[in-house]
Amino acid sequence: MMMTPELIRKKLKELNLKVTPQRVVILKTLADNKSHPTAEEIYREVIKKQPNIAVGTVYNILETYVNRGIVEKISSIGDKMRYDVVSEDHHHLFSKNSDEIEDYFNVELAGIIGRYLEVNEIPGFKVEGFKLNISGEFTKRGKN
Amino acid sequence: MMMTPELIRKKLKELNLKVTPQRVVILKTLADNKSHPTAEEIYREVIKKQPNIAVGTVYNILETYVNRGIVEKISSIGDKMRYDVVSEDHHHLFSKNSDEIEDYFNVELAGIIGRYLEVNEIPGFKVEGFKLNISGEFTKRGKN
DNA sequence: TCTTAAATAGGAATTATTATTATTTAGAAT
DNA sequence: ATTCTAAATAATAATAATTCCTATTTAAGA
Numbered sequence: 435m436m437m438t439p440e441l442i443r444k445k446l447k448e449l450n451l452k453v454t455p456q457r458v459v460i461l462k463t464l465a466d467n468k469s470h471p472t473a474e475e476i477y478r479e480v481i482k483k484q485p486n487i488a489v490g491t492v493y494n495i496l497e498t499y500v501n502r503g504i505v506e507k508i509s510s511i512g513d514k515m516r517y518d519v520v521s522e523d524h525h526h527l528f529s530k531n532s533d534e535i536e537d538y539f540n541v542e543l544a545g546i547i548g549r550y551l552e553v554n555e556i557p558g559f560k561v562e563g564f565k566l567n568i569s570g571e572f573t574k575r576g577k578n
Numbered sequence: 579m580m581m582t583p584e585l586i587r588k589k590l591k592e593l594n595l596k597v598t599p600q601r602v603v604i605l606k607t608l609a610d611n612k613s614h615p616t617a618e619e620i621y622r623e624v625i626k627k628q629p630n631i632a633v634g635t636v637y638n639i640l641e642t643y644v645n646r647g648i649v650e651k652i653s654s655i656g657d658k659m660r661y662d663v664v665s666e667d668h669h670h671l672f673s674k675n676s677d678e679i680e681d682y683f684n685v686e687l688a689g690i691i692g693r694y695l696e697v698n699e700i701p702g703f704k705v706e707g708f709k710l711n712i713s714g715e716f717t718k719r720g721k722n
Numbered sequence: 723t724c725t726t727a728a729a730t731a732g733g734a735a736t737t738a739t740t741a742t743t744a745t746t747t748a749g750a751a752t
Numbered sequence: 753a754t755t756c757t758a759a760a761t762a763a764t765a766a767t768a769a770t771t772c773c774t775a776t777t778t779a780a781g782a
Contacts, residue, residue: 452728452779474769488731493770509672509711512656513739514769527703528653536703543694550687551712558718559671559680565711567653568695574702596748596759618738632762637739657770658738730777737770746761
């Protein structure tokens with residue numbers, strides 16, 4: 435689903451967050467950029483459109499978005515935080531050779547796992563969600 | 579499988595790594611500590627047994643172990659790196675309320691997912707492995 | 723148009739991790 | 753047991769990612 439500035443403004447209003455140009459551009463940049471970027475990568479992209487934005491502002495806005503459920507931090511081998519817009523339930527494909535990460539949508543597989551975990555309860559643990567991190571090699575370049 | 583210092587020394591020799599007291603104690607600490615600790619947590623634990631160890635040494639040894647396949651970094655919401663001894667294939671349970679992470683062994687579920695991914699190839703991607711990150715609440719305290 | 727709480731810019735501080743260099747040491751060779 | 757040396761470590765500085773602080777700006781309600 436295409437995240438237009440209008441939709442972003444609407445969403446921010448729904449959440450009682452002031453609609454600032456910085457907030458709009460950060461969320462749009464993240465929505466348009468499916469590479470699960472770090473804060474620094476988002477900053478470098480955003481600064482092209484907003485030369486005065488401060489890196490602290492980027493971190494602050496991302497943290498606000500995470501707290502409000504618009505954005506999530508994705509779990510990866512953690513030397514830097516990476517971000518993703520919250521969208522339909524999905525998983526991730528991680529390249530073993532690079533930092534590339536792609537979304538992986540598979541409702542069927544998610545259903546299989548979800549049902550399995552419902553039927554086979556984990557002792558001492560109440561399941562509330564899961565993410566499948568699949569690692570391997572990207573064989574076709576998306577850029578070709 | 580209990581990781582004794584003897585087994586650790588054996589493993590290091592197999593990999594042509596010098597057997598130093600620091601290396602032994604770090605691997606033992608990690609093997610005895612199933613909490614998927616950060617480097618800082620490992621350092622705080624190890625320094626009780628080796629008061630002169632340097633934090634740089636801990637990072638260095640962990641990196642060596644990761645490179646050699648003895649230890650892996652686990653993927654989590656990445657503000658700090660977390661480590662785990664490589665053992666039988668397993669997944670992780672993440673607490674939504676705390677930093678607690680526990681191992682989750684389930685050969686059956688892993689088999690289901692593995693077979694699904696074999697049968698249903700992901701276009702442009704060659705699967706080599708996967709980890710299931712399950713989040714929720716720990717309802718029974720392991721410490722009780 | 724005015725007001726003000728919220729947000730941002732700018733930059734300092736903190737923290738996690740890596741790099742550098744001098745010194746120590748594991749272990750092979752004798 | 754001793755010697756030698758490449759590998760490893762200690763100590764500390766440097767770097768990078770992230771957070772914090774404060775003065776200023778601004779979104780939006782009145």
